[in-house]
Amino acid sequence: MQSLEHLRVIDMSQVMAGPFCAMLLADHGADVVKVEPMGVGDATRRSLGTVQPWGESAAFLAVNRNKRSIALDLKAVAGREVLHRLAGSADVLVESYRPGTAARLGVGFDDLAAINPRLVYASISGFGATGPYAERGGYDIITQGMSGIMSVTGHPGDAPAKAGVPLTDVGAGMLCAFGILAALAARERTGAGQLVDTSLYEAGLSYAGWESTELWAEGETPGPLGSAHRMSAPYQAIKAADGYFTLGAFEDRLWQEAAAVFGRPEWTDDPRFTTGPDRVANRGELIAEIEAVSATKPAAFWLERLHVAGVPAGPVSSYAEALSDEHTLAREMVVEAEHADAGRVKMLGIPVKLSATPGAVRRAPPRLGEHTDEIMGELGYRDEEIAGLRARDVIAGSPNGA
Numbered sequence: 001m002q003s004l005e006h007l008r009v010i011d012m013s014q015v016m017a018g019p020f021c022a023m024l025l026a027d028h029g030a031d032v033v034k035v036e037p038m039g040v041g042d043a044t045r046r047s048l049g050t051v052q053p054w055g056e057s058a059a060f061l062a063v064n065r066n067k068r069s070i071a072l073d074l075k076a077v078a079g080r081e082v083l084h085r086l087a088g089s090a091d092v093l094v095e096s097y098r099p100g101t102a103a104r105l106g107v108g109f110d111d112l113a114a115i116n117p118r119l120v121y122a123s124i125s126g127f128g129a130t131g132p133y134a135e136r137g138g139y140d141i142i143t144q145g146m147s148g149i150m151s152v153t154g155h156p157g158d159a160p161a162k163a164g165v166p167l168t169d170v171g172a173g174m175l176c177a178f179g180i181l182a183a184l185a186a187r188e189r190t191g192a193g194q195l196v197d198t199s200l201y202e203a204g205l206s207y208a209g210w211e212s213t214e215l216w217a218e219g220e221t222p223g224p225l226g227s228a229h230r231m232s233a234p235y236q237a238i239k240a241a242d243g244y245f246t247l248g249a250f251e252d253r254l255w256q257e258a259a260a261v262f263g264r265p266e267w268t269d270d271p272r273f274t275t276g277p278d279r280v281a282n283r284g285e286l287i288a289e290i291e292a293v294s295a296t297k298p299a300a301f302w303l304e305r306l307h308v309a310g311v312p313a314g315p316v317s318s319y320a321e322a323l324s325d326e327h328t329l330a331r332e333m334v335v336e337a338e339h340a341d342a343g344r345v346k347m348l349g350i351p352v353k354l355s356a357t358p359g360a361v362r363r364a365p366p367r368l369g370e371h372t373d374e375i376m377g378e379l380g381y382r383d384e385e386i387a388g389l390r391a392r393d394v395i396a397g398s399p400n401g402a
Contacts, residue, residue, distance in 0.1 A: 001029075001356075001357050002028055002029025002357050002358070002359065002360065003028045003029060003354060003357040003359075004025055004028040004029040004030040005029030005030070005031075006029075007025065007029075007030040007031070007091040007092060007184075008030070008031045008032075008033065008089060008090045008091055008092075009022055009025050009026070009030045009031065009032045009033070009090065009091065009092040009093070009094065010032075010033050010035055010083075010086055010087060010090050010092070010093040010094070011032050011033065011034045011035065011067060011094050012035045012093065012094065012095040012096075012097075012102075012107070013094050013095055013096035013124065014042045014043050014044065014096055015042070015043055015044055015048070015096070015169075016044075016063060016140070016166055016169035016170070016173070017096060017124045017168075017169045017170070017172040017173045017176070017200060017203075018094050018095065018096035018124045018173065018176070019034075019042065019044075019063040019064055019173075020063045020169070020170060020173035020174075021094055021122070021124065021172075021173040021174070021176040021177045021180070022034070022067065022094045023063050023064060023065060023066065023067070024173065024174070024177045025092070025177060025180070026065070026066035026067055027065075027066055027350050027359040027360070027361070028350075028352075028354070028357070028359040029357075029359070029360075030092075031068070032066060032067040032068070033067070033068050033069075033070060033086065033090075033371075033375055034064065034067045034068065034069045034070070034366065035070055035072050035074075035083065035086070036069055036070070036071050036072070036368055036369070037071070037072075037073075037074075038071050038072065038073045038393065038395075038396050039071075039396070041069070041071065041368040041369075042060060042064070044057055044059045044060045044063075045057060045060045045368065048060075052342065054339075054341035054342045055341070056368075058342075058345075060365060061339070061342070061345055061347060061364070061365045062347065062348070064365035064366070065337060065347060065361055065363065065364060065365050066361060066362050066363055067363075067365065067366055068363075068366055068370070068371035068374070068375060069366035069367065069368055069369055069370050069371055069372070069397065070082075070086075070369060070371060070372045070375045070376070070395070070397065071368055071369030071372055071395060071396035071397045072372075072394070072395055073393060073394050073395070074105050074106075074107060075105070076392075076393075076394045078389060078392065078394045079394045079395070080105070080106050080107060082376070082379070082381075082389070082394070082395065083107055084107075084111075084112070084115055085379045085380070086375070086379060087107075087112045087115055087116055087119060088115050088116050089116075089378075089379070090116065090119060091118070091119070091120060091184070092119070092120045092121075092122060092180055092184070093112065093119060093120070093121050093122065094122045094124070094176065094180075095107075095121075095122070095123055095124075096123075096124045096125065097123075097125070098125060098126075098135060098136075098137060099123070099125055099128075099129045099134045099135060100135070102123075109121040109123075109195045113193065116193070117191075117192055117193060118187060118191065118192065118193045119193040120180055120183040120184055120187065120193045120194060120196060121193065121194075121195050121196065122176050122179060122180050122183075122195075122196040122197075122198075123195065123196065123197050123198075124172050124173070124176050124198055124199065124200070125138065125199050125200075126138015126139070126142065126143060126199060126200050126201060127143075127199050127200075127201045128197055128198065128199040128201065128202060129195075129197045130197075133201070138199070138200050138201060139200070140162075140166040140167070140168045140169045140200060141162055142200075143168040143199075143200040143201045143203070143204045144162045144163060144167060144168055144204055145160070145162070146201060146204070147168065147201055147203075147204025147205045147207075147208070148204070148205070148208055148211060148222075149162065149163060149167060149168070149204050149207065150162050151222070151223065151224070152211060152222050152223060152224050152225070152230075153224055154224045154226070155224055155225075155226045156223060156224055156225070156226075158224070161224075167203070167204065167207065168200040168201070168203045168204040169200060169203075171200075171203030171204070171206065171207065172198055172199060172200045172202070172203040174203075175198045175202070175203055175206065176196060176198050179196040179198055180196055182196075183196050210222075210229075210230055210231055211230070213231075214230055214231075227246070228283060228287075229250070230280075231280065232248075232250035232276065232279075232280065233250060233276070233279040233280045233283045233286055233287075234247050234248075234249050234250065234255070234258070234279065234283075234286060234287065234290060235247070235248050235249070235250045236287070237316060238287070238290055238291060238294050238302075239291045239294060239295045240294050240295060240297065240298055240299035240301075240302060241295055241296060241297055241298050241299075242298045242299060243299055243316065244299065244316045245294075245299040245302060245303055245313055245314065245315055245316060246313060246314050246315075246316060247290075247306070247311070247312075247313050248311075248312040248313065249311050249312070249313075250276060250279070251276075252275070252276065254310075254311050254312070255267075255268060255273070255279070256268050257309040257310060257311050258306065258309070258311045260309070261302070261305045261306055261309050261311065262290060262293045262294065262302075263293065264289070264293060267289065272285055272286070273286055273289075299315060303315065331349070332349045332350070333348060333349040333351065334346055334347075334348065334349060335347055335348070335349045335350075335361050337361050337363065337364040338364055339364040339365065340364070340367060340370075341367065342364075345364060347361070349361075367397075368396075368397060369395070369396045369397015370397060371397070372386075372395050372396065372397035373386055373397070376389075376395065
């Protein structure tokens with residue numbers, strides 16, 4: 001048994017945030033039906049990254065496993081009728097249109113709640129459904145900039161830098177999945193669905209726990225600190241003879257152990273470094289002292305000794321190294337699935353492990369419209385009706401994904 005196998009989810013979203021949200025639900029058993037535009041499908045099939053030999057981008061594979069695909073023209077009345085029938089049997093719908101677009105298509109929250117009052121309708125957009133920026137388009141780079149993330153990323157004096165991974169996209173997807181589960185829990189008591197509204201912008205703001213504290217409690221506008229922590233030290237990348245390693249020795253006990261590892265126990269009596277606030281206030285001098293020692297030996301030398309002493313530390317890994325690390329593999333964070341066109345493909349594993357109802361990779365990401373006939377049949381459409389809709393270009397796809 002899987003935790004969410006009793007749920008049907010309609011995924012009308014594209015690119016990253018919405019598909020990631022729906023994939024989280026699919027990984028734990030939900031039947032996720034991905035509704036895609038005719039002809040091109042989800043934009044990531046063609047417009048994100050290099051088109052692969054099987055005719056679409058590998059980026060699509062990253063966030064669309066465990067889903068079935070139906071290709072549907074929502075601008076056609078008959079296409080909307082299909083979506084309405086699908087919504088009548090669904091528990092959740094996820095969409096990522098700009099606010100107002102779904103309503104104009106006749107597939108907004110009010111339209112579908114009238115058909116299925118138990119439907120949890122989740123909307124992810126750049127800036128949310130309300131407020132002065134609601135109608136703006138918002139990608140990860142835009143919302144990282146506007147939410148403050150870019151102002152604290154990188155090194156002082158350098159050009160603005162975004163985080164190297166799509167923080168607001170992934171964050172919005174996770175927040176939306178949480179909102180969906182909260183709404184489903186409420187439905188257990190009330191019997192009614194509701195609208196879940198979140199955005200990339202709010203996801204970006206939600207990361208600002210320490211930064212908002214610095215601003216409001218201390219009156220200081222946070223700026224970039226490289227890899228350092230604004231409230232703790234030493235807590236950053238440290239130079240070694242052959243590169244860098246990370247060190248988290250901000251607690252007094254850990255600092256004492258780290259100082260001993262570096263052969264400088266007297267650091268703990270230095271009034272510049274005695275307490276946590278002392279170390280933060282004198283971070284520059286602290287790191288200079290540490291690196292004068294650490295730069296004399298390779299990172300592996302220090303990591304071995306720090307681990308023995310119980311001081312949190314680690315290498316700065318490339319993704320090639322991280323994704324082949326023995327711990328990554330032991331935690332099943334690299335998995336494989338058989339794709340009809342791409343063959344055996346690797347993908348990231350399931351990051352939340354449930355002891356009794358674990359998630360699983362049940363199917364590879366679908367080809368465009370691969371399950372159209374299957375899903376239409378489940379909705380009660382007869383073979384001749386399906387053929388007629390295909391002939392009118394309202395639907396596309398077949399059991400062979402054609």
